[in-house]
Structures are given as structure tokens and as C-alpha cells.
Amino acid sequence: MAANYYYRPAAAVPVPPRQIANVRDDYERWYTETSPNNRMSLSLRSRIHSEISWALERLCRLAYNEQFALSAYPGLIDGLFEWPEWYVTQGYKQIQPTGADLLFAPPREFVSQHRYALESLFIMRNAALNEQNSRELAGHSHTLPLICKALENLNYEKDQNQEVLLHIIDIFQVLAPNLVINASVPDSSNPIVPLKHIVALSKNRSLIISAFTALNSVLSNPSNASHLSRATDSLDAAIRYMPLFVDKPLLEVSLEHIYIHIAHPAAARAFLLNPKLRSVLKVLCTLVLTEQQNLEEKVTIDITGRMHSVSATNLASRDYELTKEELDTILEKAEPQRCYDWMRQMLVPKPEGEMTQVDIWTMYKDTFTPYQEKQPLLGASEVIKNIAMVYPTAQAMVLPGQVQRFVVRGIDRRKNTSENDRFKCQWDANACSAAPLASPSELAEHLFEHLSNVQPSANKYHCAWATCSQTADSPQRLRSHALTHIPSSQPPQRHPSQSETITLSGTDPYYAVNTPTARAIPPPPKTTIVYEKPTLDPPSYCLTALLITRILFRVAFADVEAAPKADDDHFGFPGVVEEDPDAPDHEVQETDVEGSRKGRKAFANIRNMLENIRIRDDALMNWVGEMLDAVSADI
Ligand SMILES: [Zn+2]
Ligand SMILES: [Zn+2]
Known part of the structure; x- marks a missing residue:
């Protein structure tokens, strides 16, 4: 290189950069190229373990990328179904029912095949997050059968199945919003049935949340409303999980599930008869109130009126x-x-x-x-x-x-300091001309001189300290009394919260009156109003909670004008509608009235909690106000 400073070759031809294969992971050129290429699916379907492992490993990494498109690899999607389908139809049978395979190593062949199934599902699940891929998966003829078979065959309690099921249910969420399940579908092929079992009975939190999300997607489709009655297990589970406020993901899906149920009018009316109605309303209000604490600021308003005061220690400023x-x-x-x-x-x-x-x-x-x-x-x-x-x-x-x-x-x-003044003699109604003394004992000595000169008038000895009018029968008694006028050596301690001024009830500064107990009470020295004001909107799950409360409220209070029925509480009530026992809708009416009565009672029960709810949004606050008005009117 150094030679270049001195000599430049006449014909300097730039050397073209050498083609070096980029051997880092994810940079093997051929499968990241956009042109169609079927080598990946060939590897996947080759039945050669090393090839399959390689392809799946690369795809697992690629699937993280949001640009990853299944359509870029012709036949890939079919290849990805191969191992999961094997597992949900054949492979799962190799799991020992006794759990022995958790103690002893299972066959190596099974371990690799189980991993291929898992990895294939993982790739599909991640790919499904992309809009285009999810459409592709939803439209594929193998997707729904795979999901139904998996939900039907795999026992969610087995460790080997849990991750498989988790991926399967995640993929199911792609199909769920558009899936219409015919009411006549038998339970064995109805995905709602195994999903509700997972939600109600599984101990795996991730699985529960995923199954809830899938159920919510399917059931929120109005065409599937007929299946709501089959999902009472999952409704009970959602009510059970709801108080777990710290687990926000679980809380959100649980609330969503309850909401989907009661959004259906018939289900909402039935819910009023649910024995857990009271607890549910309480938990919903508690949730809103708990979250509210983080969204508020304290507002302090000083409403102290005009005040008149005098110094508490006026002697000090003489x-x-x-x-x-x-x-x-x-x-x-x-x-x-x-x-x-x-x-x-x-x-x-x-x-x-x-x-x-x-x-x-x-x-x-x-x-x-x-x-x-x-x-x-x-x-x-x-x-x-x-x-x-x-x-x-x-x-x-x-x-x-x-x-x-x-x-x-x-x-x-120059002012007299209070220290000087405290030990000033006040004999002869303050007329004593002696200078202030240094200590109580000196003042006492001085006071004794005055006392020795006191002469009785009408056999009484009069105290002459300042304005004192005390009399005594003997000089000794007068002496003991007079000592009470001597202040202690330490100035009186003032409480830190005590003001240095005395508040007066009027403008007249002469507060020393003959009837102090009859004096008007002065205003408090400081009057403030402190209250909480919401500054932020509550999180979405609180709004769901509020929405559920409102729906139940509207159902419970729907028929305010409904005629009262004769029951234990309203026996012989004037205007009672005599019921025709042969009316076909007799049962329905009876339960509706009962539900409304129970619902109103439950709302009366949470009245105090409703009163404490504060929300920044006026419309939402009106909901709460409306509930409170109706509840108060009911009581
Ligand atoms: Zn004196
Ligand atoms: Zn006295």
C-alpha cells in the first residue's frame, strides 16, 4: 500500500469484489429471494430428518418477520400441515396415559416428530399475525379440520399437548370471527365445547386466556348466539377469574366473556337470576373504584372567610x-x-x-x-x-x-422582649415601678416585700396583682395565693399547629368579656375543601365493567311501570294483575319479574359504591348518575 504514494500503475483496473457467500444465519440468499421457489417445501416434505429440521428452524426465524408471506413459498402451507395433522390424529396416542413418558425418555423418533408438529404450528401461528397470511390460513381446507381434530383428541391436561393446543387455539382465533357454527352440529365436532372445558378446568393460564379469546370471537358473532346456553361453564369461570385484578390479560378476557353473554337480551334476563349477580356487581364496582385511585388528583380549595384576629402575645410588643x-x-x-x-x-x-x-x-x-x-x-x-x-x-x-x-x-x-416582661412585677395594679426581674425566684423575693406591707381592710387581705380581686383571711393565705401569679421559669409551650394569633368572632378587638362562655364562636382559622378529581380516562377493561353494569341495570329496571304481581311481598296489593295459569308465556313472565326484583335488590346493594365512582367523561358519568337516580327512587 505504501508504494501507492510514490507510484501509480499506468493501467489501474479496479478489481471486482469477490462473490463471497454470506454464511450468517438468515442470509442464505435463495430462500429470502422474492421469486417463487419450492425448495423449502421440498425440504419440509422430504421425510429426511436433517432437511426437515433445517427447514423448520429457518422458518421459525423467518416467521418472526412481519414481511414473511406464506404465499412466497409455493406448497409450504401444505407442508406445514403435515406434522400437526399426524400428531392430532396419530401421534398423540403414543403419550402414555400413566404419564410414564415424563419419567422415562420417550422414543427419539417421537420426540423429533412432536417437535416438528410444534414448530410447524408455531410458524403458522406467528405467520397468522400478518393479514395476508391469516386470510390464506383461513381459506385453507385443512385448517378447520386440524383445529377440530386437535380440540377433540388432545387432552389439555397432558404436558405434551398444552403447547400444541395453545398454538392451535391461537390459529383458531384467525377463523373465529367469521365462523358460523350450525346449531345442529354435534358436541363432538363443536369447537365451543372443548374450549369451554379448557377455560373452566385447565390450570394453564396461557391456555385459559387463549381459549377465552377464541370463545369470545366465536360467540360475539350474532349467528352463534344459540350456543351461548352451552357456554355457562365458561361464564362461571369468567366470574370466578374476574376478581383477579392484578392479572390484567385474564381480567380483560373474562370481562369480555361476561359482556358477550349479557349483550344478548335473553341471556341478560337470565343472568339476573344468577345467584352470583350480587357478587358480580360488587366486583365490577370494586374494579372501577380500584383503578380510579390512579387516575385522580387531589383538589384543595381554600374557602376561609374574612377573619379578625389579635396577637396572642401582645405583651411582647410593648x-x-x-x-x-x-x-x-x-x-x-x-x-x-x-x-x-x-x-x-x-x-x-x-x-x-x-x-x-x-x-x-x-x-x-x-x-x-x-x-x-x-x-x-x-x-x-x-x-x-x-x-x-x-x-x-x-x-x-x-x-x-x-x-x-x-x-x-x-x-x-425598641420593644420589650417577652422574656423581660414575663418577670415584671404587676403589684398595685401594674403600678409597681420595679424593673423586670431576671427569674421567678427574684420576682417572688420582690413580691414578698409587697406582701409584708399589705394591711387588712375589714379583716380581709386583698391581692393587688394587676386586675386580681382575690381576698384572703390571713397573710399566709394571701401569700400562697399571690405565688400563683408568678410565671413558671420556662415560657409556655405552644403547640406547633397553634396559631400565633387569636381569632375573634367580630371586629371588636376587646375579646376579654365578662361572659366568655356566651361569646359567639369565632370562625375556624382555616377552612379548606379537599376532594378527588379524575384527570385521566379509565382503562378499557374498566369501561367494559361499566358497560356490563349498565346493561344489567337496564334489564333490571326495564319495566318500571310493570304491574306488580301477587307474591309473598305483594300479597293483596291493589291493582295486582290476576295471572291466567293457562297463558303460554306464564313461566317467562314469572321469571322476568323475579329477575327484575333480584336485579333491583342487587343494585340497591351497590348504591354506596356507585356513589363513589368518578369518571372524567361526562357521558359515562351520566350512566352512573342514571343508575343512582333509579336506585334511589326504588328505595
Ligand atoms: Zn413590685
Ligand atoms: Zn391575686
Whole structure:
């Protein structure tokens, strides 16, 4: 290759690519070519085991492809029938009735032939998923006889037969929708009979589902309605499987089967007399309700009305006042230091705070006017200017408006903290001038000083704590009482859900009244409505369940105006229609009335469940509403 950089041959002829056979699987050219070719069917029918194995193995892979067409291989379909037909007529007889062949190896010849039959059926089953192939299979003269023979001869309980039957029934589903079974066909040749046995008695879930699907296809054809009465076993099986909500494929075919039965008016009327009617309705509603949980969202609406409230701890926000000691210290200072120190004590920086300039000036004036002989006051504008010296973030400003407002932004009055206030003496109706104390024991010590000075009036000792009006017979009793006013060392714990405000019943903030028990009850602090709202449509099997419920409802409530009959419940009922015992339809009428009565009772039984059903679609919701209306009217 390197030589090419230096030298290019004068006559460079491109070498044609060598024909290499593609030996990978599925790439042997001849049988994937579209031109008709019968080698595959020749191999299949050659009776040479290696050839048959090879052909079937290739076809199994090809049949996965949705482009695979049986018509592309002339004679192939006939070849595929050969081994299955052998098995359902001859081969199955070699299975030991005792099951010994499961313990000991069966003859090798039988094993290969059984496999050929299985593989041939597997290819046909997969091919049938293609529209064109399914038409071809449906039109083939061997298809129906093969299926009937298989259903007739093969015991579905034998392990060797189960897979064969599964494929056979899958192929049968291709024919089923257009198959009309004559009412006079004997049971031995009627595919419905073995299918219903499989559905009712087999332990193989795949087989049950496949047989249900096939039965549903055949029976949904109105021409086959006469066979519905023969399929009561399968109806019972469907009712039995229906509560298995977790097994969706089985649930779907079971519901479908029940639906096909009761879609026929006579069968629906008969179903009302079924002793399982109540349970069926309950299970149907439970299914809809169970699925509903995944389709809903929670909606919360806040309908809290206007509320009036006051702070639960109003003591905490009391303005701070200078103590005597603090004032004395400040008075020693010369201006402007006196003003600075005073501001530090009285004001605090607070970003969202705001005070009017007049308030600040008045406060200053009121504090220092009594001492103006010692030192003159500063001018108002000077005091306002000083704020910015103490608190640089504070800003004096004029707010425009109808009346201009002169304010200072960024400061606020210093507040008493509740901690300080809790141990404040409130003797002499709050008039005691002592500063708040640090602990309950200090407050108690202080309180004892007051108590030692209490003088009796008319032999009674009066408590003077805040607004207390308690009296005692002796100083000792007064002392024990007075101690109840001392708060505990820990502030009272507030429950996390408790609001910091007290809700009032009216706009009047003075909620302390003489008759607190007669006070109007305030509205709850928060009122919300929470409910579930469907956001998605239910899955199709829920709609089938709903449809079944509706059909049964309509049959049960069909004759609302029907005249009541004389029975145990309606003996001597006015307007009772006297029945003619010779009327030919006497029996029918009697059972219809009985069915309707039982049906209505069963619906009354599921009323609570119906009330909880919520569906996004309005039309479906109307169905539920209609049922509820009728049931309620009935009760
Ligand atoms: Zn005091
Ligand atoms: Zn008291």
C-alpha cells in the first residue's frame, strides 16, 4: 500500500469484489429471494430428518418477520400441515396415559416428530399475525379440520399437548370471527365445547386466556348466539377469574366473556337470576373504584372567610421605656452625645420600620424638657439629623400625597422582649415601678416585700396583682395565693399547629368579656375543601365493567311501570294483575319479574359504591348518575 504514494500503475483496473457467500444465519440468499421457489417445501416434505429440521428452524426465524408471506413459498402451507395433522390424529396416542413418558425418555423418533408438529404450528401461528397470511390460513381446507381434530383428541391436561393446543387455539382465533357454527352440529365436532372445558378446568393460564379469546370471537358473532346456553361453564369461570385484578390479560378476557353473554337480551334476563349477580356487581364496582385511585388528583380549595384576629402575645410588643438608672446615666452626657445615647436606647434599626419625624421629636422633647435648665434641648431638625449619625441605614424622607408625611425609614421603637416582661412585677395594679426581674425566684423575693406591707381592710387581705380581686383571711393565705401569679421559669409551650394569633368572632378587638362562655364562636382559622378529581380516562377493561353494569341495570329496571304481581311481598296489593295459569308465556313472565326484583335488590346493594365512582367523561358519568337516580327512587 505504501508504494501507492510514490507510484501509480499506468493501467489501474479496479478489481471486482469477490462473490463471497454470506454464511450468517438468515442470509442464505435463495430462500429470502422474492421469486417463487419450492425448495423449502421440498425440504419440509422430504421425510429426511436433517432437511426437515433445517427447514423448520429457518422458518421459525423467518416467521418472526412481519414481511414473511406464506404465499412466497409455493406448497409450504401444505407442508406445514403435515406434522400437526399426524400428531392430532396419530401421534398423540403414543403419550402414555400413566404419564410414564415424563419419567422415562420417550422414543427419539417421537420426540423429533412432536417437535416438528410444534414448530410447524408455531410458524403458522406467528405467520397468522400478518393479514395476508391469516386470510390464506383461513381459506385453507385443512385448517378447520386440524383445529377440530386437535380440540377433540388432545387432552389439555397432558404436558405434551398444552403447547400444541395453545398454538392451535391461537390459529383458531384467525377463523373465529367469521365462523358460523350450525346449531345442529354435534358436541363432538363443536369447537365451543372443548374450549369451554379448557377455560373452566385447565390450570394453564396461557391456555385459559387463549381459549377465552377464541370463545369470545366465536360467540360475539350474532349467528352463534344459540350456543351461548352451552357456554355457562365458561361464564362461571369468567366470574370466578374476574376478581383477579392484578392479572390484567385474564381480567380483560373474562370481562369480555361476561359482556358477550349479557349483550344478548335473553341471556341478560337470565343472568339476573344468577345467584352470583350480587357478587358480580360488587366486583365490577370494586374494579372501577380500584383503578380510579390512579387516575385522580387531589383538589384543595381554600374557602376561609374574612377573619379578625389579635396577637396572642401582645405583651411582647410593648414599647421599651428607659429605667431610672439609664435615664440618669444619659442625663450626665453633654449634647449631642446625650441625644445619641438616648437614640441607642430607644430606637432600633429595622429595615421595614418607619416612624414619623414628629413622633421622634415629641419623644425627645418629653424626655428632656424636665431637665432643660441643666442643658437646653436640641432643635427638631438637629435631632432628626442625628438619627443618621447613630443608624446610618435610617433615612429621613418626605412621602408625597394629599398631606405630605415626614418620616424616617429603617428604624423603629425598641420593644420589650417577652422574656423581660414575663418577670415584671404587676403589684398595685401594674403600678409597681420595679424593673423586670431576671427569674421567678427574684420576682417572688420582690413580691414578698409587697406582701409584708399589705394591711387588712375589714379583716380581709386583698391581692393587688394587676386586675386580681382575690381576698384572703390571713397573710399566709394571701401569700400562697399571690405565688400563683408568678410565671413558671420556662415560657409556655405552644403547640406547633397553634396559631400565633387569636381569632375573634367580630371586629371588636376587646375579646376579654365578662361572659366568655356566651361569646359567639369565632370562625375556624382555616377552612379548606379537599376532594378527588379524575384527570385521566379509565382503562378499557374498566369501561367494559361499566358497560356490563349498565346493561344489567337496564334489564333490571326495564319495566318500571310493570304491574306488580301477587307474591309473598305483594300479597293483596291493589291493582295486582290476576295471572291466567293457562297463558303460554306464564313461566317467562314469572321469571322476568323475579329477575327484575333480584336485579333491583342487587343494585340497591351497590348504591354506596356507585356513589363513589368518578369518571372524567361526562357521558359515562351520566350512566352512573342514571343508575343512582333509579336506585334511589326504588328505595
Ligand atoms: Zn413590685
Ligand atoms: Zn391575686
